[in-house]
Amino acid sequence: MVSMETVFSAVALVAAPFAGGLLMGVDRKITARMQSRMGPPVLQPFYDVLKLWGKSPVITSRLQPILAFGYLGFSFLSVALLLFGGDLLSIVFTAALAEVCIVTVSMSAKSPYSYLGGRRELFCMLSTEPLMILSALSIYIVTRSFIVENVLTFEEPLLPLLPGAFIVTGIVLLIEMRKSPFDVSASSHAHQEIVRGVYTELSGYTMALVEVGHWIRTVLVLSIASIFWAPNILVGWGLALALLFMVILADNAFPRLSWQRMVKTSWALGFALIAANVLLLVVTGGATI
Numbered sequence: 357m358v359s360m361e362t363v364f365s366a367v368a369l370v371a372a373p374f375a376g377g378l379l380m381g382v383d384r385k386i387t388a389r390m391q392s393r394m395g396p397p398v399l400q401p402f403y404d405v406l407k408l409w410g411k412s413p414v415i416t417s418r419l420q421p422i423l424a425f426g427y428l429g430f431s432f433l434s435v436a437l438l439l440f441g442g443d444l445l446s447i448v449f450t451a452a453l454a455e456v457c458i459v460t461v462s463m464s465a466k467s468p469y470s471y472l473g474g475r476r477e478l479f480c481m482l483s484t485e486p487l488m489i490l491s492a493l494s495i496y497i498v499t500r501s502f503i504v505e506n507v508l509t510f511e512e513p514l515l516p517l518l519p520g521a522f523i524v525t526g527i528v529l530l531i532e533m534r535k536s537p538f539d540v541s542a543s544s545h546a547h548q549e550i551v552r553g554v555y556t557e558l559s560g561y562t563m564a565l566v567e568v569g570h571w572i573r574t575v576l577v578l579s580i581a582s583i584f585w586a587p588n589i590l591v592g593w594g595l596a597l598a599l600l601f602m603v604i605l606a607d608n609a610f611p612r613l614s615w616q617r618m619v620k621t622s623w624a625l626g627f628a629l630i631a632a633n634v635l636l637l638v639v640t641g642g643a644t645i
Contacts, residue, residue: 365439372435376571377401379578383533383604390608401571405564413560417464423457424562428569430454435576441505444492444580448485451576454569455481458554461566465557473553476541479615483538483622484528490630491528491580494521497637508586515584515595520633522584524626526599529577531622535607538622540615 381398388395397403415421434450437443455477462474496502498517499510507514515522531538542553558566581599582592613621 362440365441369432369436369439372432372439372572372575373568376568376575377405379574379600380571383600386601386604387608390605401567405567408559408564408567409561411560413562414557415562416466416557417461419464420461420558420562423461423464424558424565426457427454427461428565428572430457431569431572431576435572435579438504438576438579441503441508444495444502444504444507445489447504447576447580448488448492451488451573452481452485454573458566458569461558461562462554462556467557470554470556473541473556476615477554479619480531480538480541483619484531487524487528487622487626487630488580490626491518491521491524494518494630494633495583497634504583507583510586513585513587513591517637518584518633520629520636522581522595522599524629525577525581525584526602527622527626529574529581529599529603530606531618532573532577533603533607535603537606537610537613538618539607539612540618 380401430453462470578596581596585592
């Protein structure tokens with residue numbers, strides 16, 4: 357007999373792309389209000405994707421459709437692993453495979469803007485993947501498990517024990533959503549000097565697939581943030597949404613950094629926060645040895 361937890365996970369998995377699209381719509385609306393504009397409707401991301409799907413794509417490489425589907429597929433798989441209580445490290449590595457797909461798409465095109473965007477996306481991966489692995493290791497130090505199902509049953513909230521890892525998750529969210537000051541590989545704003553970066557040569561349904569994959573990856577990082585208050589899922593998602601608001605605020609308050617500054621800042625701040633957090637755990641006895 358199928359358990360209620362399995363049914364809930366399956367429903368959440370189907371709802372993930374729709375939740376991601378709604379979050380993108382809310383993002384646009386809040387950003388517009390911060391800039392004294394009305395902004396588009398909350399459902400505008402869905403209208404955009406439907407319009408893209410109906411357009412005839414310009415395929416610049418035979419690999420482009422395959423890799424676009426790969427980006428969406430691996431993003432979807434990483435969320436599935438999380439929702440069904442999988443291994444945190446497997447989730448991080450599966451999400452990294454999706455990034456490899458989008459980098460390959462952009463660097464396989466002949467456009468110099470797309471190629472440059474792909475190179476910068478590699479540096480984004482270099483900034484986020486080590487931080488996500490370190491965050492997973494921090495969770496393991498406390499819970500003695502990489503398995504999400506075991507982490508969710510830990511007897512106390514992780515946020516008081518791992519505030520540094522939670523902040524690092526926020527840094528990853530900034531880079532994943534391509535928000536200032538870390539929107540170096542692609543941007544939805546007019547100040548991006550490499551046009552659309554990794555998205556330059558995507559069009560029609562391939563762009564729609566990548567856009568939906570981007571929504572799912574945003575949901576993935578927010579879901580990871582929510583497990584820092586695992587005993588109460590509502591409080592956890594409240595924290596995740598608060599983190600999203602801080603990311604939107606940062607996007608509107610800070611100028612974009614160069615890719616060199618992005619790597620240095622994310623590594624220096626991320627490694628320092630994780631190291632300080634682990635040291636605090638050892639000193640206070642919060643680490644499970």
